[in-house]
Amino acid sequence: MFLLASQGYGSRYWLTYQQAAKLGGHVKRGEHSSLVTFWHIGEEREHTAQDGTVKKSRPFLLRYYNVFNLEQTEGIDIPRVSSQPRVNPIEQCEAMVAGMPNAPKREQSDHAWYRPASDTVGMPARGLFNSSEEYYSTLFHELTHSTGHSSRVGREGREELIAEMGAAMLCGISGIETKTLDNSAVYRQSWIARLKSDSRLLVSAASAAQKAADYILGKQEQPIQDDGGAA
Numbered sequence: 001m002f003l004l005a006s007q008g009y010g011s012r013y014w015l016t017y018q019q020a021a022k023l024g025g026h027v028k029r030g031e032h033s034s035l036v037t038f039w040h041i042g043e044e045r046e047h048t049a050q051d052g053t054v055k056k057s058r059p060f061l062l063r064y065y066n067v068f069n070l071e072q073t074e075g076i077d078i079p080r081v082s083s084q085p086r087v088n089p090i091e092q093c094e095a096m097v098a099g100m101p102n103a104p105k106r107e108q109s110d111h112a113w114y115r116p117a118s119d120t121v122g123m124p125a126r127g128l129f130n131s132s133e134e135y136y137s138t139l140f141h142e143l144t145h146s147t148g149h150s151s152r153v154g155r156e157g158r159e160e161l162i163a164e165m166g167a168a169m170l171c172g173i174s175g176i177e178t179k180t181l182d183n184s185a186v187y188r189q190s191w192i193a194r195l196k197s198d199s200r201l202l203v204s205a206a207s208a209a210q211k212a213a214d215y216i217l218g219k220q221e222q223p224i225q226d227d228g229g230a231a
Contacts, residue, residue: 003034003036004034004036004067004069005110007034007069007110008108008109008110008111008124008125008128009069009070009071009072009108009125009128010071010087010124010125010126010127010128011069011070011071011078011125011127013069013070013078014034014036014067014068014069014070015067015068015070015073016065016066016067016068017033017066017068020068020073020076023075023076024075024076025073025074025075025076026073026074026075027068027072027073028072028073028074031068031072031073033066033067033068034066034067034068034069035064035065035066035067036064036065036067037062037063037064037065038061038062038063038064038065039060039061039062040060040061041058041059041060041061042058042059042060042061043058044056044057044058045057045058045059071125087126087127087129087130087131087132087135088132089126089132090132090133090136090174090176092174092175093132093136093139093174093176096170096173096174096216096217097136097139097143099217099218100143100215100216100217100218101215101218101220102151102152103143103146104119104120104121104143104146104149105118105119105120105121106120106121106122106123107120107121107122107123108122108123108124108125109122109123109124110124111124112124112138112139112141112142113142114142114143114145114146116148116149119146119149119151121139121142121143121145121146122142123138123139123142131179132176133171133176133179133180134180136171136174136176137167137171137176137180138167140166140167140170140171140216141163141164141166141167142163143170143216144162144163144166144167144170144209144212144213144216145159145163147166147211147212147215147216148162148212152215153208153211153212153215155208158201158204158205158208161201161205161209162205162208162209162212163209163212165205165206165209166209166210166212166213166216168180168209169209169210169213170213170216170217173213173217
């Protein structure tokens with residue numbers, strides 16, 4: 001159960017390829033299965049060998065299955081569990097994410113991250129978050145990280161503070177900031193000591209975060225045109 005939960009899918013349901021077919025659906029093309037195992041250790045037994053000696057042994061049973069999460073399938077209708085929080089898309093946030101120019105690649109993961117080497121953002125399934133606002137705040141954080149890539153704004157240092165400030169700016173623009181302030185405040189506690197010892201850090205980080213947010217919103221700075229005239 002823990003291994004399956006770490007895969008990052010939002011559905012609690014897992015099934016084999018054959019089970020998906022029996023339910024009238026199928027596994028999506030290109031999806032990879034996860035391995036689950038079943039162990040059973042039987043009661044200790046005694047048996048007499050041909051030479052008359054008595055030996056003890058336990059029967060072991062091992063079975064394994066290749067399973068797919070319900071999110072990896074199509075054509076299967078399973079009702080949503082009522083106790084599971086609904087994490088619905090927020091139109092304004094979706095528009096901001098979809099409109100990001102030169103966006104990084106995205107893939108599903110068991111935790112949120114940005115990998116500069118492959119220019120990829122990893123995110124857990126939406127249904128694993130406690131609220132829609134928490135999902136988008138986390139996604140904004142990772143997208144802000146991605147603006148540090150050399151193909152976008154490009155920068156070095158203070159990444160976590162910049163990413164959190166950029167996410168807070170984007171949450172404010174999309175109108176979800178009131179439901180994410182508590183989490184953001186807790187996240188930034190670790191930076192307070194550094195901010196107090198370096199008054200320039202806050203200003204420089206805020207400036208970098210603003211540039212990152214502007215990039216995500218498609219407000220890149222336009223290069224100054226030289227018309228050849230005298231100053």
